Amino acid sequence: MPPRTRTRTRARGLSAFSIVAFIAAVVLLALFPKFVENPYAVHLMVTFFLAVIMGEAWNLIGGYGGQYSVGHAAYFGIGAYTVLVLLQTNGVAPWWGLLPALALALGVAAIVGSITFRLRGPYFVLASIAVAEIFRLVALNWKSATNGAEGILLSGVPPIVIGGTEIVNFSSKVPFYYMGLALAVLTVLVTVWFQGSKLGYYLQAIREDQDAANSLGIPLTFYKNIALMISAFFTAWAGALYGLYVGFIDPQTAVGLDISVQIVLTAIIGGIGTVFGPVVGAAILVALSEALRSNAITDLLVAGGLVSETSSIGIFLKDHLSHAHMLIYGFLVAIVILFMPDGVLGAVNNAARRRRARAAAGGAR
């Protein structure tokens, strides 16, 4: 079987340029809230970080391992619900509540993995969806703990106090910004490590050909399970951060199928099985859905003279397009699958490689 893409099979590790660019980007992002005080901009960045964390986490098992879980909402929900239930009903501070949340995600991933990884291809996808739906139904029906369909509305996140002095106050978005940034950087670093590790190589071998990998003595289920557990760990962490940041969760927004689909899309659109694919995907998705929500696209059409603001079409777009971000996700995934199966980053890399190859051929002549 020929290698599917060159992007996924080239030498591991990052180029010097990527490392410098990454460090520069992290430094700039760390300074960002010092210069930009606009809460909307900070909010957008937190949303972006959350998408990066989930995309990178899914990428470990889905991108490198080729195990397309469309049920990661289960781990996202476990993170969000555990922390928020413990905080709201038992008064457990979130940084303590995070520990059982992450432990629970690890345990559930181990159990779910050992059941569903015996299945392959579409059967695995179906099983992963069924598992997430089971968790959603539990969240919906276990009313005494989760408050059912009404969801949980946080009355506030307590400040971190050490020795009587307040260290972090969660009344602004900035602490969430730094937590999101730190976790996003951590998941990128974990992906870099994963890509070059024995575990990462095993997973890629499994992705390319399960039976060949098995015949070489790689225990399939074991390594898939480890990757899924790491993936679930960070997804649950993102879920906890999301719950605390937004302050409200219900079964649909924390464990719904839409969450699973968005997580997969983030990785697919950017380019699966690459370190920065999910980052690119997250940037595209967050920018697009915010453009829709804020009616920027309609405004653009109006400004461009394509649609009159007072015409019936203009009014219709203003009223409806802001709710239509899932529609755009649908079109995005269809376009990416049909025309850019390696994702946006893959398409850009391929184009760059073709240009270099042409230039090299021209130089040789």
Place this chain on the structure above:
Amino acid sequence: MTIFLQSLLSGILIGGAYALIGVGLTIIFGVMRIINFAHGDLVMLGMYASYFLFTLGNVDPFVSIVFVFPLLFLFGAILQKTVINRVLNALPQNQILLTIGIGLILSNTMMLLFTSDYRIISTSYSSGSFRLGEISVSTPLLLSFGITGLVTAILYWFLLKTDTGQAIRATAQDRDAAQLMGVNVKRMSVLATGLGAGLAAVAGALISPTYYIFPQVGQPFTLKAFVIVVLGGMGSVMGATVGGIIIGATESLAGAYISSGLKDLVVYVLFLLILLFKPAGLFGKSRV
């Protein structure tokens, strides 16, 4: 005992419509080896088509199927020719993601056009029922079950007795061999998708008098259709028919004896158990 018989009967009646949805999914899978994640959204389109025929044209939902079927058949055929055909040889994961994308486009387009308001079709018989001894039988469900039986009979005749039907079955059995025997497999793929979409829509139209109609109504049907098809055996029409009835009955009994909120949960757990212990289903060959 009355409760048992009562829920068994209503389960079987609703299972008829489930069977049609499952049969559509299994035909598409059989011919193209693609799992259609937009299948429930095709059911949703059938419900809307029936709704608008009823409110605008005063067409009875049960009569509307003669319009809904060709309409959605055409839609499915066009969808296959323009989009799905391009991923026939792609990775199964990419095929799944594409159909998930199609499903998102369908449900959100409907939301954009018609808002997410719940709609109902109130016919003279919508809430009608009659008693059979201790058991009450819902008139619309019984009618829809009867029509489901008729549609299934026509479908079996088509698949078993006509040349086109046999060509579809041959393609499902072995695509390459069918092609060597002179079957136009590309045409069969278009036909199968049209047929699958049409059947899903007919099921949607048949249940439209008893369900709320809204853009997101399809999603649970997609999942249920998978359970049915896996239970019956992927690609087996007979299996999907039986599977639909079994799932309908299971759901209804779980609703009566456990809790109505948890009936779907029972179905998903059953699904996982089948995948693990009898992945070939009741009537299929294992492809796991």
